[in-house]
Amino acid sequence: MGQIKLNKVTKSFGDVAVIPPLDLTIEDGEFTVFVGPSGCGKSTLLRLIAGLEDVSSGHVEIDGVDATDVPPAKRGLAMVFQSYALYPHMSVRKNIAFPMKMAGVTADEQNRRISAAAEALNLTDYLDRRPGQLSGGQRQRVAIGRAIVREPGAFLFDEPLSNLDAALRVGMRLEISELHERLKTTMIYVTHDQVEAMTMADKIVVLRAGLIEQVGSPLELYHTPCNEFVAGFIGSPRMNLIKGAEAAKHNAATIGIRPEHTAVSMTEGLWKGVVGVAEHLGSDTFLHVHGVPGCDPMTVRVDGELPVRHGDTIWMTPQADKLHRFDAEGLRID
Amino acid sequence: MARNVTQRRKILNTAAAWTIGLLIFFPILWTILTSFKTEAQAIADPPIFLAFDWTLENYGAVMERSNYSRFLWNSIVIAGGSTILGILIAVPAAWSMAFVPSKRTKDILLWMLSTKMLPAVGVLYPIYLLFIQFGILDTKIGLVIVLMLINLPIIVWMLYTYFKEIPGEILEAARMDGASLKEEVLYVLTPMAIPGIASTLLLNVILAWNEAFWTLNLTAAKAAPLTAFIASYSSPEGLFYAKLSAASTMAIAPILVLGWFSQKQLVSGLTFGAVK
C-alpha cells in the first residue's frame, strides 16, 4: 500500500515561499518522477513527503490517513539519499539491518531479509565490508538494500544517481526500474535529468519554482507539452523554439519543433541556414544551424550519417503535424 | 609539490628545525636530567649535563615528603571526571547546534565562549562561599563541577565543529530508518564522531590537569591535585633543585606521555576544529 496525497501543501523558509499551495496525488504502485531545474523545489517536496521538513500549511496523506504530524520514522517510507547516507562505521550487513533493528525485527527475519536483498542487489560478497571500501555503484545498491528490507509503503529517491559516472548511471537506472517492476511498490524519484524521468517514470511531475507545470506520462509530456517550459525541458536535445514572423505565420507567439522532427536537405526547404557545429555520432548526426530567423542556433537531428561540415549551407523543413504552438504567455494552443 | 629539493636545503632545514625543537624542549629535558642528580651536582658550576652520578634518591625523597599517589589520584579523578561529565552534557547541546541550527546558534556559541572570558578571580569569593555552603570545599566533586563548567564552552565548541562535518543526510537516513532521537545520537552520531570526541576528551583532560587557579584556591589537604603538590615546592624549603625537578617530572610525566601518544588527535583538537 502506498497512496500519497498532497493537499494544498505549502512550504516557506522564513519569508521565502518555496512551494505555493500544491495538490498532487500519487497512486499506489506508481513510479512518479519529480523533475525540474535545480531550485525548483522538487527535493523540498520529497522531504515534505518524508517528514524531514514540516509543511507550512496543508496536509500530507498516506493511504488516506493524515500523516502531516507523523514523524519520519513512523510514516513507513524509505528514502535513498543523493549521498547514499550510509553509516560509515557499520558494515554493509549492519547498514542494511539498521532499520530492522530499529523496528525490532527478529534476528532470524533480519538475516532472511538481508540475504534476499543482498542477492537481489549483487551484494552477497560485500556484506562484511565497510561502505568506505565499496565503489559508488555498490554504495548505491547498499542504500537501496537498506530501503528494501523495511518493506516500506513507498520508496523516496532523492537524485540517487547524480554522484555516479555516466556508464554506471545507465545501469542503475535499469536496476531501479526492474526493482519497481518486481516490487510494484510506490516510488517517488527526484531528478533534474529529464532522460531519467523519461525512461523510468509512469508519471512525470514537472516543477518550476515550486509550481507544478504539468503532470503526465512521459509520452504525453513529449507529444503535448502544455507550455513552453515543459516543451523546452522534456526531450533531448531541446525543442527549438521559434519566435517572430515565422511563428506569426502559424498564429502563435512561439512555435516549437523538436530536432528530430525536421527534415534536412542540401538543396531545398523552408528554412535556410549555415551549419555551425556538426556532431557525427554515427547513429545520428546533430547539426547546430545558424541563420534561421527567430531561432539561433537551431538544432536538428538526422538519422545516420550526413556528410556536412562547418560552413555548409543546408535547408530544413519541419514536419507540419509535429509543430507545437504557444501563445504570448507561453501556453499551448491546440 | 613533486619537485626535488636540493639535499643541502633539506639538511639545513633539518638542522634548523632540530636546533629550535631542542631549544624549546630543553627546559623539560633539563628538568628531567636534574631530577636524577644529587643536590650538589644539580647546582654545580659549570653545570653538568650527562656525566653525573645518576640517582633515584630524589624521587624517594619526594615520595617521602608528600603523598604523591594521593595528589596523582586527585588529578586523575578531577581531570577525567570533569571532562567526561562535560562531554555528556555537551554532546546533546552540540548535536542541537550542528544539526538544528537557528539564527541564534552562533550567538549562543559565542556567548558560551565569552563566559570563559569572565575573570575567575572576579567570582572567586562567591564561589568560595557557595562551596562552603554546599560543603564541597576541598572535595573532588566540587572541583569536578567547577572545571567541568569552565571547560564546557570549549567542549561544546569543539564537538560542534566536529559534528558539523558529519553530513546531515546520514542522520536523516537514520530518522527515515525509524531511529528515535536517542537511537540516532547513540548508534549513528556518536560512533561517527569518535575521533572528534577523543580529541576533545584529550585536550580537555590536559586543560583540566594543568588548571591552576581553581585547583589552588579551592583545595587544601584532601582534594589537592598535582598543581597544588608542585606549588608547595615554591616555598623556601623546596629550594632543592634535584628534588624540585623530581617532583616536577612526576607532576608532568603522565600528561606528557599521554600527550605524546595522542599527538595526532591532539593536533586536530588543538585547533578547536577551526582550522583545517
Add this chain to the structure above:
Amino acid sequence: MATQHSRSAARIMMAPAVILLLGWMLVPLTMTLYFSFKRYLPLRGGDLGWVGFENYIRFISSSSFWPSVMTTLTIVGGVLAITVVLGVFLALLLNQPMWGRGFVRILVIAPFFVMPTVSALVWKNMFMDPNYGLLAHLWEFFGATPVEWLSQASLTSIVMIVSWQWLPFATLILLTAIQSLDSEQLEAAEMDGAPATKRFAYITLPHLGRAITVVILIQTIFLLSIFAEIFVTTGGAFGTKTLTYLIFQRVLESQNVGLGSAGGVYAIILANIVAIFLMRIVGKNLDT
C-alpha cells in the same frame, strides 16, 4: 532544514549546557555585585553594611590599579606578539622538507603539556635564578653579569615564560593551516613570477588569517586570567601585578571582600571589552 519536532528536541538537548553556564555566570556575578557595594571583611567583623560606590572609588583610585591594567595588557599583548610571530616562523620551517619532522613536532609540542605551576617553578629556579640558574651560567660564560631576571626584568621574564608555554599551541595551529594551503596556488604564483617573499605576503599569510584569529582568540581567553605563573614566581612583586592578581590579593591576602569584589567587577568589564572586540573579529572570521 528541520522540523518542529526536531527543533523542540534541540531546545531540550541544549538546555542543560545553557542553564548550567547561565547559572555559572549569573549566580557568582550577582553575588560579586552584591559584595562590591558592601564593606565586607570576613576576618574583621564580616558584613559591615552598605557603602555605595566607595569600594569602586577606592579600588580605581588605588595606586596599584592602573599599573595592574597596564601589566595585564602588556603580558597579553607581549605573549600574543611573540607567539604569533615565532609561531608563523616555526610553522613555515616545520613545513619544509626535512628528516624527522614528527620528532621535532614532539619536541615543540611538549611545553603545552607542562602545567603552569611547574613551568613557572622550573624557569624561576633552574633558569632565572641569579646564582644557580642556567641563564646565569650562560651570562657568566660570556663574561657578563648575570641578570636578576625576576626582579630586574620581571615583566619580560613572565612574558618569556608564558610565551614558552603558548608557542607550541600557536605553532601547531599555524602549521596545520599551512599544510592545508593548496600547493598549486603557490606554484601558480611562482609561474606568475612572484618571488618567495611576495608569495608569503600575498598567499601564505592571508591563508593563515583565520588560524591567526583562532590563536589570538583562544590565547587571549587564557592569558587574561594567568595566575599561577605570577603566584609562583614573583607573587605580584616587581611590577608584575596583573588585575587578576591585584584582586586576588585584596580578597585573599587582605581579606577585603568588598574591595576585591569591586575589583572583580572592573575585571569583568575589562574582559567584556576585550570579549566584544574579539567576538566581532571572530564572528566575522569564523563561519560557525
